[in-house]
Every structure is written in structure tokens, then in C-alpha cells.
Amino acid sequence: MSPRFIEHQRLVLPAPLLLDGGAALSPVEVAWQSYGTLNDARDNAILICHALTGDQYVAGRHPVTGKPGWWERMVGPGKPIDTDRFYVICSNVIGSCMGSSGPASRDPASDTPWGMRFPVITIADMVRAQVALLDALGIARLHAVVGGSMGGMQALAWAAHHPERVGRALVIASAARHSAQNIAFHEVGRQAIMADPAWKGGDYYGARGGGPAKGLAVARMAAHITYLSEEGLTAKFGRRLQNRDAKTFGFDADFQVESYLRHQGLAFTDRFDANSYLYITRAMDYFDLAEPHGGKLATAFARSVATRFCLVSFTSDWLYPTSESRAIVHALNAAGAPTSFVELESGFGHDAFLLDVPALDRVIGGFVGEGA
Amino acid sequence: MSELRPDLAVIAAHVAAGSRVLDVGCGDGTLMAALRDKGCDARGLELDPANVAAAVSRGLSVVQGDCNVDLTDYPADSFDYVILSQTLQTTMRPDRVVEQLLRIGQRAFVSFPNFAHWRVRLSLLWGGRMPVTRLLPVAWYETPNIHHVTVDDFRALLAERGIEVEGSWFLTGDRPTSAAAANFRAEHAVFLLKR
Numbered sequence: 001m002s003p004r005f006i007e008h009q010r011l012v013l014p015a016p017l018l019l020d021g022g023a024a025l026s027p028v029e030v031a032w033q034s035y036g037t038l039n040d041a042r043d044n045a046i047l048i049c050h051a052l053t054g055d056q057y058v059a060g061r062h063p064v065t066g067k068p069g070w071w072e073r074m075v076g077p078g079k080p081i082d083t084d085r086f087y088v089i090c091s092n093v094i095g096s097c098m099g100s101s102g103p104a105s106r107d108p109a110s111d112t113p114w115g116m117r118f119p120v121i122t123i124a125d126m127v128r129a130q131v132a133l134l135d136a137l138g139i140a141r142l143h144a145v146v147g148g149s150m151g152g153m154q155a156l157a158w159a160a161h162h163p164e165r166v167g168r169a170l171v172i173a174s175a176a177r178h179s180a181q182n183i184a185f186h187e188v189g190r191q192a193i194m195a196d197p198a199w200k201g202g203d204y205y206g207a208r209g210g211g212p213a214k215g216l217a218v219a220r221m222a223a224h225i226t227y228l229s230e231e232g233l234t235a236k237f238g239r240r241l242q243n244r245d246a247k248t249f250g251f252d253a254d255f256q257v258e259s260y261l262r263h264q265g266l267a268f269t270d271r272f273d274a275n276s277y278l279y280i281t282r283a284m285d286y287f288d289l290a291e292p293h294g295g296k297l298a299t300a301f302a303r304s305v306a307t308r309f310c311l312v313s314f315t316s317d318w319l320y321p322t323s324e325s326r327a328i329v330h331a332l333n334a335a336g337a338p339t340s341f342v343e344l345e346s347g348f349g350h351d352a353f354l355l356d357v358p359a360l361d362r363v364i365g366g367f368v369g370e371g372a
Numbered sequence: 373m374s375e376l377r378p379d380l381a382v383i384a385a386h387v388a389a390g391s392r393v394l395d396v397g398c399g400d401g402t403l404m405a406a407l408r409d410k411g412c413d414a415r416g417l418e419l420d421p422a423n424v425a426a427a428v429s430r431g432l433s434v435v436q437g438d439c440n441v442d443l444t445d446y447p448a449d450s451f452d453y454v455i456l457s458q459t460l461q462t463t464m465r466p467d468r469v470v471e472q473l474l475r476i477g478q479r480a481f482v483s484f485p486n487f488a489h490w491r492v493r494l495s496l497l498w499g500g501r502m503p504v505t506r507l508l509p510v511a512w513y514e515t516p517n518i519h520h521v522t523v524d525d526f527r528a529l530l531a532e533r534g535i536e537v538e539g540s541w542f543l544t545g546d547r548p549t550s551a552a553a554a555n556f557r558a559e560h561a562v563f564l565l566k567r
Binding site: 329338342345365 | 413415421422424425426427428429430431432433434435436437445446447450
């Protein structure tokens with residue numbers, strides 16, 4: 001089923017959103033999901049921030065893909081993030097395409113989709129929209145904010161910009177800034193989309209033949225490699241051939257890994273908007289928490305000393321390697337914030353935070369649940 | 373606190389309530405938990421990720437890291453006490469580690485097994501083999517203790533570096549031993565150092 005026919009739970013923000021880029025976005029819709037019950041003291045809320053291509057459907061069945069939520073294994077009754085105890089909220093980031101305002105939304109001025117006229121947004125802008133959502137829900141302070149990858153960037157931005165509203169910040173497989181390598185991979189993806197003739201400068205909505213699915217699929221394929229590890233790919237595919245006994249001496253998907261990537265790329269185009277991919281990768285590239293502080297990351301956390309932090313990295317994650325988490329830990333130590341950090345052993349690469357890593361369950365359950 | 377190892381019990385008893393403490397090599401956080409009960413703001417550094425996970429799940433703030441390299445990341449003067457229990461003898465350069473402890477903290481607790489304990493001496497003298505004792509239970513080829521140290525060795529290092537000893541405790545099992553014969557009679561030693 002196409003995303004546009006799904007009724008997502010939405011909140012229309014009461015005021016325009018003032019963005020880092022200088023624009024005021026209006027109207028702003030934020031699509032969100034919740035799990036569990038908000039207690040009378042309104043102090044058991046956990047905000048989960050999703051990654052680049054994630055969405056608000058953390059648990060339960062996804063209404064578009066029909067698959068389980070992206071963190072089904074972590075969130076639910078009796079799970080590490082226990083919805084019997086906590087009120088778990090996740091909202092679709094602005095710029096995305098699962099119900100929140102993004103380039104596919106209607107620009108009220110022209111009554112056509114924004115396309116590339118949608119303002120460039122930042123991680124901090126995503127957080128601003130979440131702040132407005134929590135204001136509307138009457139939640140003054142979060143028990144915890146939790147996120148992996150781009151979700152971790154949002155969690156860091158929450159703790160840096162709104163420390164009085166964050167009790168605990170759990171940042172998994174993430175970084176306080178995008179490295180040259182991170183930006184480089186994103187640029188490959190964006191160029192793949194923009195090189196697709198069907199992209200049409202971003203004005204492909206309603207076009208016959210649809211949007212730049214081929215470009216978006218290639219972007220996803222390239223990105224997907226960065227989420228895995230060499231050992232993971234070798235273990236899963238090696239040099240095995242796809243449904244054949246010998247090489248074809250052609251350019252069909254001879255190898256299993258080719259077939260897998262093609263499938264990943266194609267499946268992605270069913271649920272994701274190419275322009276959203278451009279905007280969100282841009283937001284990640286612009287992310288550098290230390291930049292406004294002359295490069296001193298510790299200064300970014302100067303007000304965050306009452307927030308408890310936990311950072312987790314994975315041994316085989318080369319996209320956001322342990323050194324990035326360590327740099328954050330170093331800054332938090334310098335700022336004096338109570339900080340935990342653990343590098344977990346996993347062969348799954350960057351995607352480990354979404355997969356079966358029992359030690360991660362223990363760390364998350366312990367950090368989020370202890371003393372609450 | 374009854375389940376604390378004897379040297380940790382000594383340390384826990386002598387850390388001022390409500391102080392800021394860094395426990396280097398904190399294991400699963402047993403001492404940190406005891407210090408937290410005393411109102412201390414305790415932080416930990418620990419090499420083993422399983423131990424870090426265990427400590428984090430107790431609500432403690434523990435950073436995975438290696439005291440041979442990661443102590444330099446901590447700002448000067450950021451703690452009242454830095455604790456290094458039963459770890460000094462496993463470090464690459466114990467002298468530099470002690471230097472780091474006293475850079476980061478006003479005071480440092482250092483505890484270590486005394487290699488000049490009479491049992492160790494007898495074992496080496498009569499057996500002619502590297503001692504394997506209750507406190508040093510691992511054979512020479514796989515022991516993490518790469519810098520064996522005696523009470524007198526440690527005192528000499530402190531004197532050489534001009535480090536002040538504010539307190540010292542010597543233990544055999546869980547019983548205290550006098551300071552005078554400590555180099556011979558103590559199984560392990562606890563020093564409280566001051567810059």
C-alpha cells in the first residue's frame with residue numbers, strides 16, 4: 001500500500017517552526033506513535049529518535065510495509081524499554097515521508113508539493129519539532145531520550161540544547177558530527193538520485209512513471225553497504241552465486257550479494273521518498289555539535305551535567321566507529337556529566353543496533369530502567 | 373558493605389561521604405555502589421565490556437577504557453579521589469599511572485598485592501618457581517600482573533616522586549597487619565596518596 005493512503009496519527013504544530021537555515025516552516029505536521037501509558041506525574045516518558053530511513057513505527061505492525069516495527073525487539077511489555085513502565089513516544093522527523101512535513105507535503109503557498117522548495121533542515125530542527133510535540137502532549141521532562149545513528153544525533157542535540165528536559169540520554173552507534181567520509185557517502189547517494197532523469201529537479205510528484213526510483217535504489221544500495229561490515233557480508237554471502245552453478249559472463253546479478261543489494265534498493269523505493277532522502281542526509285551532513293563552540297564539544301554539554309549519558313558503539317561499525325563515541329565521552333567527562341560508555345562486540349557493522357546483540361539489550365534495559 | 377573485598381572495604385571506609393570519586397578498574401561496580409550509598413558521585417573506568425554492562429545496568433556511570441591510555445582523557449583536578457585497586461601491578465607503566473591518578477584527583481587510593489609477603493618469598497626461595505598464591509593465583513605465563521611490586525618498592529617510588537602518603541593499611545586476609553613489618557607480613561597494601 002502506498003504511504004500516501006495511510007492515515008498516520010498527526011499533530012499540527014500551533015506555531016511556525018523557526019529553522020536553523022533562517023526560514024519559518026508552516027504549517028508543520030508531526031506524525032507520531034506512542035506505546036504504554038503516561039503516568040499521572042507525567043514523568044515516565046521516553047522519546048525514541050529514529051535513524052535516517054526509520055519512522056515512528058517502533059513496535060507493532062508497520063502500516064505501510066506490513067513488517068514488525070524497526071525496534072520491535074527492544075520496545076514492548078517486558079522488553080528492555082519496557083512499555084509496562086514507560087510511555088514511549090516516537091515521531092517521524094520533519095523532512096521525512098511517513099506523515100510528518102517534508103518535501104512531499106503540500107506547500108500552502110502554491111498548493112503543490114514542496115519538492116526542493118522545502119527548506120533545508122537540520123538535526124536541531126528535527127529536535128525543535130519534537131520539543132513542540134512534547135509541549136503539546138504536556139510532557140515537560142523526558143525520563144530518557146534514546147536513539148541510534150541519526151537518532152543518536154537527535155539524542156545528543158536534545159541533551160545539549162534542552163538539558164533541563166532530559167533525564168538520561170542513550171546514544172547508540174552515533175557521532176557528534178558527520179565526518180568527511182560520512183558526507184562523502186551521502187553525496188554519492190544524493191548524486192545517484194539527482195542523476196536519475198525521473199528526479200526532474202525534485203518535481204516528480206504525480207508524474208507519470210513515478211519518481212527517481214532507480215536513483216533512490218542505487219543510493220540505498222551504496223548506503224546499505226556502509227551499514228554492514230566486511231566480515232558480515234562475507235559470512236552472509238561470501239562469493240556465493242545466486243541461483244546458478246556458474247558465472248554467466250554477463251552483468252546479471254551473478255552473486256548473492258548483488259541480488260541482495262538490488263532487492264534492498266528496490267524494496268526501499270516502495271516506502272521512501274527520494275527528496276526526503278536528500279533532505280535528511282543533508283541534515284546529517286550539517287550536524288556538528290561542536291561547531292558553534294569553536295570546535296570545543298565539551299562546551300556544547302556545559303549545561304548538561306544533570307543528564308546521565310550512556311554511549312554505545314560496536315566493534316565492526318566503521319560508519320560511526322568507536323572513536324566517534326570516545327570523542328563524545330571525552331567531552332562529557334570534561335564537562336563533568338555522568339557518563340557511561342561501552343564498545344560492544346558485534347560483527348553486524350553499523351546495523352548492529354537494530355539486530356540481535358544481547359549485551360545491548362542488557363545495557364539499554366539497565367541504563368533506561370534502573371532506579372526509575 | 374559486608375561483601376566488599378577487604379582492601380575495598382578499607383577504601384570505602386576512608387572515602388569522605390559526598391565526595392567525587394573515580395574508580396579506575398571498577399569491575400562490575402561493587403565499590404562504586406557502596407560509595408554511592410555514602411552519597412558520593414562515583415564514576416568508573418573499566419576494561420572489560422561485560423563488567424561495564426553489568427555496572428551500567430546497576431545505574432552506575434562507567435566508561436569502557438584502558439587505564440594505560442585513557443586516563444589522559446580526564447581533566448586535571450576533576451575528582452576528590454581516584455581509586456586504583458589491585459590494578460597497579462597490571463599496568464604497562466605503574467609510575468605514570470600513579471602520576472595520572474594524582475593529576476586527576478586530589479587524592480588517590482592505590483591497593484596492590486605485596487610481592488614480598490613471606491609466603492611469596494618462601495615459595496620463590498624454596499620452590500625456585502614463580503609463586504602462585506591465593507592473591508596471585510595465575511601462573512607466570514598468563515598472569516595479568518606484569519609489574520610485581522612490594523610494599524617497600526612502592527614506598528621508594530613515592531619517596532622518589534615526592535608523593536605524600538596520607539594513610540596506609542596492610543592486610544593479611546581480611547585482618548590488618550602492622551605497618552612496621554608490612555613488607556614481610558602484609559598480603560596486600562592500601563595507600564592513600566596526596567599530591
